[in-house]
Amino acid sequence: MSLKLTILGCHSATPRSFANPTAQFLEINDRGFLIDCGEGTQTQLRKYKIKFSQIKHIFISHLHGDHIYGLIGLISSFGLLSRQTDLHIFAPKELEELINIQLSITKSWVSFPIIFHPLTSKNSELIFEDKKVEVHTIPLKHRIYTNGFLFKEKARDRKLNMKAVKEHPQIEVCDYHKIKKGHDFVSPEGEIIPNCDLTYDPPKILQYAFCSDTAYSKKIIPLIREVDLLYHESTFLEDNKTLAKLTKHATALEAASIAKEAGVKRLLLGHYSSRYKNEELFLQEACSVFTPVELSEQGKVFQVENQA
Amino acid sequence: MSLKLTILGCHSATPRSFANPTAQFLEINDRGFLIDCGEGTQTQLRKYKIKFSQIKHIFISHLHGDHIYGLIGLISSFGLLSRQTDLHIFAPKELEELINIQLSITKSWVSFPIIFHPLTSKNSELIFEDKKVEVHTIPLKHRIYTNGFLFKEKARDRKLNMKAVKEHPQIEVCDYHKIKKGHDFVSPEGEIIPNCDLTYDPPKILQYAFCSDTAYSKKIIPLIREVDLLYHESTFLEDNKTLAKLTKHATALEAASIAKEAGVKRLLLGHYSSRYKNEELFLQEACSVFTPVELSEQGKVFQVENQA
Numbered sequence: 062m063s064l065k066l067t068i069l070g071c072h073s074a075t076p077r078s079f080a081n082p083t084a085q086f087l088e089i090n091d092r093g094f095l096i097d098c099g100e101g102t103q104t105q106l107r108k109y110k111i112k113f114s115q116i117k118h119i120f121i122s123h124l125h126g127d128h129i130y131g132l133i134g135l136i137s138s139f140g141l142l143s144r145q146t147d148l149h150i151f152a153p154k155e156l157e158e159l160i161n162i163q164l165s166i167t168k169s170w171v172s173f174p175i176i177f178h179p180l181t182s183k184n185s186e187l188i189f190e191d192k193k194v195e196v197h198t199i200p201l202k203h204r205i206y207t208n209g210f211l212f213k214e215k216a217r218d219r220k221l222n223m224k225a226v227k228e229h230p231q232i233e234v235c236d237y238h239k240i241k242k243g244h245d246f247v248s249p250e251g252e253i254i255p256n257c258d259l260t261y262d263p264p265k266i267l268q269y270a271f272c273s274d275t276a277y278s279k280k281i282i283p284l285i286r287e288v289d290l291l292y293h294e295s296t297f298l299e300d301n302k303t304l305a306k307l308t309k310h311a312t313a314l315e316a317a318s319i320a321k322e323a324g325v326k327r328l329l330l331g332h333y334s335s336r337y338k339n340e341e342l343f344l345q346e347a348c349s350v351f352t353p354v355e356l357s358e359q360g361k362v363f364q365v366e367n368q369a
Numbered sequence: 370m371s372l373k374l375t376i377l378g379c380h381s382a383t384p385r386s387f388a389n390p391t392a393q394f395l396e397i398n399d400r401g402f403l404i405d406c407g408e409g410t411q412t413q414l415r416k417y418k419i420k421f422s423q424i425k426h427i428f429i430s431h432l433h434g435d436h437i438y439g440l441i442g443l444i445s446s447f448g449l450l451s452r453q454t455d456l457h458i459f460a461p462k463e464l465e466e467l468i469n470i471q472l473s474i475t476k477s478w479v480s481f482p483i484i485f486h487p488l489t490s491k492n493s494e495l496i497f498e499d500k501k502v503e504v505h506t507i508p509l510k511h512r513i514y515t516n517g518f519l520f521k522e523k524a525r526d527r528k529l530n531m532k533a534v535k536e537h538p539q540i541e542v543c544d545y546h547k548i549k550k551g552h553d554f555v556s557p558e559g560e561i562i563p564n565c566d567l568t569y570d571p572p573k574i575l576q577y578a579f580c581s582d583t584a585y586s587k588k589i590i591p592l593i594r595e596v597d598l599l600y601h602e603s604t605f606l607e608d609n610k611t612l613a614k615l616t617k618h619a620t621a622l623e624a625a626s627i628a629k630e631a632g633v634k635r636l637l638l639g640h641y642s643s644r645y646k647n648e649e650l651f652l653q654e655a656c657s658v659f660t661p662v663e664l665s666e667q668g669k670v671f672q673v674e675n676q677a
Contacts, residue, residue: 076446078416100442101409108386126445126475130438134408137434138384155474162470166463167434168513205476 064089064214064267064289064365069105071331071357073296074127081359082127083332085292086111087269090193090214095119096271102131103138109360113139114146118189120196121152122273123207129156133163140171147174151188151196153206154179180208185284199284201275203309209272211284219243219260226259264367270325273332276306277315282323289365291325292357294332295343301334310334317347317354327365331357372397372522372575372597372673377413379639379665381604382435389667390435391640393600394419395577398501398522403427404579410439411446417668421447422454426497428504429460430581431515437464441471448479455482459496459504461514462487488516493592507592509583511617517580519592527551527568534567572675578633581640584614585623590631597673599633600665602640603651609642618642625655625662635673639665 065088070081082099086106093115095102106113116135122128129152139148150156157177164170178188180198183206189196192215199209218241226232231248232240240246246254270285273294285291296310305312311319313330320328328351330343337343340356347354355363373396378389390407394414401423403410414421424443430436437460447456458464465485472478486496488506497504500523507517526549534540539556540548548554554562578593581602593599604618613620619627621638628636636659638651645651648664655662663671 074446074449076411076415076442078412081412100439101412103384104386104389104409107384124475126442126471126477129475130442130445131408134384134434134438137438138382141382159470159474162467163434166467167432167437169434 063367064269066269066290066292066329066363067109067111068331068357068359068361068363069102069109069111070099070359071333073332073334074125075335077335079359080335081105082130083122083273084131085271086115087212087271088115089212089267089269092191092194093117094196094212096210097122097128097273098130098132098135099127100130100134103135105359106135113142113144116148117146118149119151120210120271121150121156122201122209122271123203123205124153124155124159125205125274128274129159132156133160133167136160136164136171136175137167137169139173140169144171144173147176149176149178149189151178151180153208154181181206185211197284199270199272199281201272201281202278203274203276207274209270209275209281211288212269212271214266214268216266217263219256219263222259222261229254229259232259267365267367269365272319274309275311276309277311277319279319279322282319285319285323285325287324287326289326290329290363291320291323291327292329292331293319295330295347296332296334298337298342298346301336313343313346314350317349317351320347320354321351327363328354329357329363330354371675372520372577374577374598374600374637374671375417375419376639376665376667376669376671377410377417377419378407378667379641381640381642382433383643385643387667388643389413390438391430391581392439393579394423395520395579396423397520397575397577400499400502401425402504402520404518405430405436405581406438406440406443407435408438408442411443413667414443421450421452424456425454426457426459428518428579429458429464430509430517430579431511431513432461432463432467433513433582436582437467440464441468444468444472444479444483445475445477447481448477452479452481455484457484457486457497459486460488461516462489489514493519505592507578507580507589509580509589510586511582511584515582517578517583517589519596520577520579522574522576524574525571527564527571530567530569537562537567540567575673575675577673580627582617583619584617585619585627587627587630590627593627593631593633595632595634597634598637598671599628599631599635600637600639601627603638603655604640604642606645606650606654609644621651621654622658625657625659628655628662629659635671636662637665637671638662
């Protein structure tokens with residue numbers, strides 16, 4: 062069980078030669094997820110050696126251009142490269158119309174199925190689930206309908222303590238499944254061996270929360286409590302707090318306050334406004350209320366290994 | 370009078386970390402024109418220090434993604450940067466709908482006027498003209514409706530030979546205008562001084578022809594005859610001639626044949642397919658029938674100075 066986040070772009074919309082807009086690739090529990098898809102994302106994927114075939118699910122926070130303008134190019138390229146596998150897109154509902162019109166006008170018919178999962182709810186909901194991972198929305202407070210996403214490993218079975226199990230010859234292989242699920246062993250004669258004597262705790266599940274774009278909002282705290290890694294936008298510093306409020310973005314200090322109150326393990330900042338030339342200032346401001354804080358940077362990889 | 374072409378992107382659609390799709394910035398006779406706008410063009414403009422304020426006219430050849438997917442991002446950025454000046458877009462007519470839907474769904478209202486000039490004609494037509502430059506379409510042969518563009522300096526007045534003029538005291542300043550326009554001087558007494566004794570030839574006009582994407586087509590030859598610089602796509606080499614025909618693209622040899630028959634001064638190749646790892650092969654193939662040939666390359670600048 063591990064979590065690996067590759068930053069493909071982490072700047073706000075104003076274009077600069079070195080600054081790509083938001084896009085991240087998350088690998089969690091053997092699953093790969095693309096989060097947001099600003100212009101140039103497909104080139105960034107190539108640059109950082111993330112195979113297009115790894116992308117089966119794309120999560121789009123909101124329909125501002127700096128989070129989606131790379132999507133049509135990526136989809137068209139999938140088509141050019143003769144992709145056959147399904148592509149699932151979780152996004153505000155208007156995206157489907159936008160993608161379909163673009164494919165139609167550019168005559169870029171693709172041969173693989175695109176399955177849109179329209180997001181409309183203003184409450185947190187479970188939007189994806191398989192054997193290994195689940196994804197919940199985190200409703201955010203921005204100028205338009207926006208969701209963050211909580212990526213959460215599924216709880217695993219308890220681990221058998223084989224040495225202890227072998228000491229009880231009445232336990233047979235066919236009993237293992239129930240024991241791993243946490244049940245005590247009960248012999249045909251009614252003897253009870255407590256589960257805690259037969260198993261170890263499973264690895265702790267890992268969780269990643271992506272929160273961008275958003276104004277400071279305490280409402281998200283219950284949804285991101287104690288996550289292993291929190292990405293929270295910090296478009297501004299406190300010197301532009303009024304502008305942050307006006308544009309419904311957050312400051313580095315506000316992001317750190319949220320991290321602190323939610324008791325997260327690590328905070329990652331990003332979506333820096335182009336007005337700031339020195340990104341270290343974001344780190345300094347956030348560190349005044351919470352640590353550890355790290356700065357998103359294109360191509361940088363953040364990993365969380367489960368120690369259990 | 371001069372012509373300066375900056376290559377912003379020159380590769381075909383398949384994405385690679387180093388390869389931007391088609392976009393060029395042309396400066397001719399004090400005017401600036403953006404030609405095509407593949408994904409990432411705004412970043413390329415920043416990288417090669419072309420100011421956004423220089424872009425007042427954009428010419429789009431056709432609506433395949435690798436020629437337009439950067440346009441909405443560029444327009445949105447103009448909006449973010451509070452542009453006020455008009456933006457003229459010359460493109461196949463469906464582009465207007467596409468841009469408007471994208472601006473509407475992403476709530477990216479812009480404060481400057483966007484003036485669409487829809488192209489629909491299958492014949493060459495004059496689509497832009499001011500005091501210094503005119504632009505004509507070059508109908509191309511591709512899978513969808515496509516135009517190349519001929520950028521042409523306006524002819525200038527003849528230059529006065531002041532030494533010769535001064536030898537004729539009967540010529541007054543108010544006569545200069547007619548002489549510069551090529552008329553002989555006729556004195557009130559009926560004396561004729563031929564224009565060629567009073568003037569020099571004006572600088573020769575410069576012309577740039579952009580032809581992408583297109584299959585080999587002799588029909589364009591009369592439209593691009595003797596241009597100073599011809600960009601002609603060469604997606605393939607002759608080893609993939611069948612594929613070139615099928616996809617309505619050209620080979621380097623075909624581009625060179627067109628250059629030769631049209632008697633152009635210089636040929637520039639581009640829109641290379643990702644299957645070729647060595648672009649020098651395009652140069653070699655084209656040079657077997659025509660010289661000089663040059664290869665487009667991101668960031669490379671091609672200049673033509675008028676010697677006259």
